[in-house]
Amino acid sequence: MGDVVVIGAGIAGIQAALDLANHGIIVHLIEREPSIGGHMAQLDKTFPTNDCSMCILSPKMMEVARHKNIRIHTCAEVDSIEGGVGNFTVTVKKNPRYVDESLCNGCGDCIQICPVEVYNRFDAGIGVRKAIYKPQPQSVPDIVIKDAGHCIECGLCYDICGLDAIRKKEEETTIKIPAASVVVATGYMVFDACRKAQFGHLTLPDVITSLELERMINVSGPTGGNVIRMSNGEVPGSVVFVQCVGSRDMSIDRPYCSCVCCMQAIKNAMLIKEKYPTAEITICYIDIRAYGKGYEEYFGRAQAMGIRFLHGMPSDVLADRNGMTLQVENTENGEVCVLYPDLVVLSVGIGPSDSTAAIAKRLGIPLEESGFIKPVNDAVETVTTIKPGIYIAGTATAPKDIPDSVAQAGSAAMRAFIDATRTRSA
Numbered sequence: 001m002g003d004v005v006v007i008g009a010g011i012a013g014i015q016a017a018l019d020l021a022n023h024g025i026i027v028h029l030i031e032r033e034p035s036i037g038g039h040m041a042q043l044d045k046t047f048p049t050n051d052c053s054m055c056i057l058s059p060k061m062m063e064v065a066r067h068k069n070i071r072i073h074t075c076a077e078v079d080s081i082e083g084g085v086g087n088f089t090v091t092v093k094k095n096p097r098y099v100d101e102s103l104c105n106g107c108g109d110c111i112q113i114c115p116v117e118v119y120n121r122f123d124a125g126i127g128v129r130k131a132i133y134k135p136q137p138q139s140v141p142d143i144v145i146k147d148a149g150h151c152i153e154c155g156l157c158y159d160i161c162g163l164d165a166i167r168k169k170e171e172e173t174t175i176k177i178p179a180a181s182v183v184v185a186t187g188y189m190v191f192d193a194c195r196k197a198q199f200g201h202l203t204l205p206d207v208i209t210s211l212e213l214e215r216m217i218n219v220s221g222p223t224g225g226n227v228i229r230m231s232n233g234e235v236p237g238s239v240v241f242v243q244c245v246g247s248r249d250m251s252i253d254r255p256y257c258s259c260v261c262c263m264q265a266i267k268n269a270m271l272i273k274e275k276y277p278t279a280e281i282t283i284c285y286i287d288i289r290a291y292g293k294g295y296e297e298y299f300g301r302a303q304a305m306g307i308r309f310l311h312g313m314p315s316d317v318l319a320d321r322n323g324m325t326l327q328v329e330n331t332e333n334g335e336v337c338v339l340y341p342d343l344v345v346l347s348v349g350i351g352p353s354d355s356t357a358a359i360a361k362r363l364g365i366p367l368e369e370s371g372f373i374k375p376v377n378d379a380v381e382t383v384t385t386i387k388p389g390i391y392i393a394g395t396a397t398a399p400k401d402i403p404d405s406v407a408q409a410g411s412a413a414m415r416a417f418i419d420a421t422r423t424r425s426a
């Protein structure tokens with residue numbers, strides 16, 4: 001049997017790797033970040049069950065780490081791929097971590113002593129991290145990485161590490177992996193809300209994105225689970241969600257629906273209401289798309305909790321020293337509503353990950369006009385590409401929720417498995 005390379009270790013890549021490995025295939029899981037997990041690791045709860053996201057994801061991450069058939073390559077990207085189905089050679093570039101993975105035990109002493117604090121991308125910009133850090137609270141592998149760009153070479157971490165695991169210098173390395181087939185699960189990136197400058201993201205402190213709210217509402221996040229106004233640290237008395245920021249918008253060449261934003265807004269509105277029952281919450285929307293199993297009922301629960309659904313979109317967020325103002329025409333009755341929220345949450349859309357175009361070019365597979373990877377057929381061949389032996393899964397192909405990403409990963413794994421079992425090991 002041949003090996004399989006899975007590119008991207010979000011929930012889709014993790015599920016594909018586990019399905020293959022559990023059927024005896026050796027899987028090389030390539031992740032460019034220092035930990036596996038992808039976006040699901042950033043979420044607090046997941047709709048429509050409100051299960052804790054990490055309570056579902058973390059056991060899968062641990063299973064990947066312990067699985068005898070899975071080789072995890074973090075800080076790694078595919079440089080090139082040659083050959084065809086049954087005998088690909090995948091060249092993987094491993095970027096320096098500046099920490100010896102075989103020595104570090106993740107004790108965190110170096111993190112404690114490091115004097116440098118920088119913006120934390122995992123916390124969507126709300127929290128800070130050190131120059132030597134663990135990428136997320138439950139990282140896999142559970143070891144640190146040194147950010148050479150921000151390290152001031154004070155030397156404190158080298159001295160404190162009893163295992164001599166930290167490196168001043170480390171070169172990029174490459175490895176060549178023979179593989180029968182490849183699954184691409186490179187995921188998504190959220191829309192950059194600054195492109196819709198009229199909503200004030202990064203210019204008004206109390207305008208945040210939905211992903212930033214996910215980190216804020218998460219007990220292991222930078223505010224310990226408290227939803228606060230960044231301007232004064234107080235709990236907001238009123239919150240307005242603005243839907244479709246970066247979705248269904250021809251003015252920015254984003255005509256498509258991002259699928260998950262309505263449901264995540266309903267989810268987070270309910271979570272805020274549960275935590276702060278007196279908070280007034282309004283969701284301004286074009287349409288509510290509650291298309292999945294149990295989603296309509298979930299929407300109904302939110303309405304029953306007193307969350308207001310306002311059919312109309314504000315054109316901007318205005319601010320003066322008295323606070324923020326949004327004007328919305330209710331398209332159901334033509335009435336103009338004026339809202340004065342303490343906190344505005346922009347429900348940002350989903351676009352292809354920034355590496356998608358490059359990876360598609362290297363693999364010789366086409367993209368959709370939207371930039372997502374194009375399957376052979378959107379009706380019945382959603383995981384196959386025009387190139388035999390190369391399969392796709394999750395949000396790398398289109399916006400979708402976790403259940404659909406997992407289902408597609410299983411399907412891609414099955415196709416990759418068939419190729420692997422037809423291939424004799426080298």
Ligand SMILES: Cc1cc2nc3c(=O)[nH]c(=O)nc-3n(C[C@H](O)[C@H](O)[C@H](O)COP(=O)(O)OP(=O)(O)OC[C@H]3O[C@@H](n4cnc5c(N)ncnc54)[C@H](O)[C@@H]3O)c2cc1C
Binds near residue numbers: 007046
């Ligand atoms: C605010 C918000 C809330 C959400 N809430 C929910 C919810 O409650 N329930 C729900 O079902 N869905 C929710 N979603 C959607 C959910 O996040 C996605 O369905 C799911 O995370 C998709 O997983 P994925 O593996 O396809 O992509 P990702 O999680 O993006 O994983 C892709 C992985 O590939 C890696 N990668 C990218 N490029 C490369 C490369 N070139 N080489 C190697 N690795 C690479 C990335 O680093 C990442 O680890 C939400 C989305 C948002 C934005």
Ligand code: SF4
Binds near residue numbers: 105162165
């Ligand atoms: S590098 Fe050393 S001090 Fe830092 S977490 Fe690893 S073992 Fe601990």
Ligand code: SF4
Binds near residue numbers: 114116131132157
């Ligand atoms: S050498 Fe760099 S990473 Fe280590 S403690 Fe000093 S600043 Fe932090």
